[in-house]
Amino acid sequence: MKATEIRNKLINKNLKVTPQRVAILNAIAKLKNHPTAENIIDFIKKNHPNVATATVYKVLDVLVANELIKKVKTEKDVMRYDAIIENHHHLYCSESDRIEDYVDDELNKMIEKYFSKKKIKDFQINDIKLQIIGKFNK
Amino acid sequence: MKATEIRNKLINKNLKVTPQRVAILNAIAKLKNHPTAENIIDFIKKNHPNVATATVYKVLDVLVANELIKKVKTEKDVMRYDAIIENHHHLYCSESDRIEDYVDDELNKMIEKYFSKKKIKDFQINDIKLQIIGKFNK
DNA sequence: TTATTAAAAGAGAATGATTATCTTTATAAA
DNA sequence: TTTATAAAGATAATCATTCTCTTTTAATAA
Numbered sequence: 001m002k003a004t005e006i007r008n009k010l011i012n013k014n015l016k017v018t019p020q021r022v023a024i025l026n027a028i029a030k031l032k033n034h035p036t037a038e039n040i041i042d043f044i045k046k047n048h049p050n051v052a053t054a055t056v057y058k059v060l061d062v063l064v065a066n067e068l069i070k071k072v073k074t075e076k077d078v079m080r081y082d083a084i085i086e087n088h089h090h091l092y093c094s095e096s097d098r099i100e101d102y103v104d105d106e107l108n109k110m111i112e113k114y115f116s117k118k119k120i121k122d123f124q125i126n127d128i129k130l131q132i133i134g135k136f137n138k
Numbered sequence: 139m140k141a142t143e144i145r146n147k148l149i150n151k152n153l154k155v156t157p158q159r160v161a162i163l164n165a166i167a168k169l170k171n172h173p174t175a176e177n178i179i180d181f182i183k184k185n186h187p188n189v190a191t192a193t194v195y196k197v198l199d200v201l202v203a204n205e206l207i208k209k210v211k212t213e214k215d216v217m218r219y220d221a222i223i224e225n226h227h228h229l230y231c232s233e234s235d236r237i238e239d240y241v242d243d244e245l246n247k248m249i250e251k252y253f254s255k256k257k258i259k260d261f262q263i264n265d266i267k268l269q270i271i272g273k274f275n276k
Numbered sequence: 277t278t279a280t281t282a283a284a285a286g287a288g289a290a291t292g293a294t295t296a297t298c299t300t301t302a303t304a305a306a
Numbered sequence: 307t308t309t310a311t312a313a314a315g316a317t318a319a320t321c322a323t324t325c326t327c328t329t330t331t332a333a334t335a336a
């Protein structure tokens with residue numbers, strides 16, 4: 001992801017462009033497998049040794065609040081972050097910590113169609129995410 | 139849930155039947171809305187004031203490991219527990235902490251059928267859970 | 277370009293959920 | 307009833323995350 005692209009993302013959300021925010025957005029884009037805050041902190045500190053841990057958490061919160069990244073729910077007790085904002089699902093490995101994105105428009109359409117007919121009592125749906133649990137072959 | 143029913147669940151898993159385990163399984167069954175460990179601890183301590191906090195965590199781990207209950211993660215960073223083990227999905231409220239189970243066999247069949255035809259590359263599916271995010275009307 | 281100001285970052289302590297450790301107790305089987 | 311072993315109790319430790327307070331910086335306008 002280009003620096004200007006990242007800058008524009010921040011500007012579009014009326015967020016101040018700071019080196020820390022740019023570095024963190026960059027880190028999340030580079031780090032695969034939905035990094036934890038710790039992964040991001042480690043990565044950042046390689047090139048920016050004097051970035052405070054609390055800053056990373058604060059920036060992550062801001063980015064989530066502004067929908068530039070997402071928090072991912074897992075069974076484990078640490079939060080993980082996802083660079084991709086477009087609608088997608090997750091593949092979870094039951095044997096490792098690996099998480100991958102899964103994009104499937106046909107599936108989305110099928111589910112959307114299903115719930116356009118079948119309403120859930122007393123509940124309005126905004127979004128549906130699939131947690132697909134299984135095993136990677138490689 | 140009857141005491142003998144709970145006892146049998148434990149015995150079937152080759153787990154020792156202890157008053158603490160019975161009480162905790164009972165608590166999770168009684169407490170609605172997917173209690174946190176703290177909710178369970180509070181509930182337990184009303185009737186069993188001398189149960190240690192660590193014991194509750196240990197028992198919860200054992201129950202999860204033996205698939206008598208499930209761990210659920212939310213946007214917040216505390217784990218929550220679910221008494222129901224049969225296949226179901228979750229309704230998350232985007233405005234509150236409310237979580238409800240959603241059981242829908244027709245949906246399960248549709249998804250199963252879909253993925254029996256459409257394979258995910260390099261991935262074997264074991265289970266699929268839907269996170270249905272939205273708002274409760276009441 | 278510089279001054280201004282609100283927002284952001286830095287630093288490190290505090291918090292709080294969860295885990296670990298070690299001792300005591302209780303369950304299940306002989 | 308005894309015994310072996312797993313579980314519970316008690317409390318300290320851990321560690322991810324948040325808080326507080328101070329300093330710095332980005333964005334705006336003179």
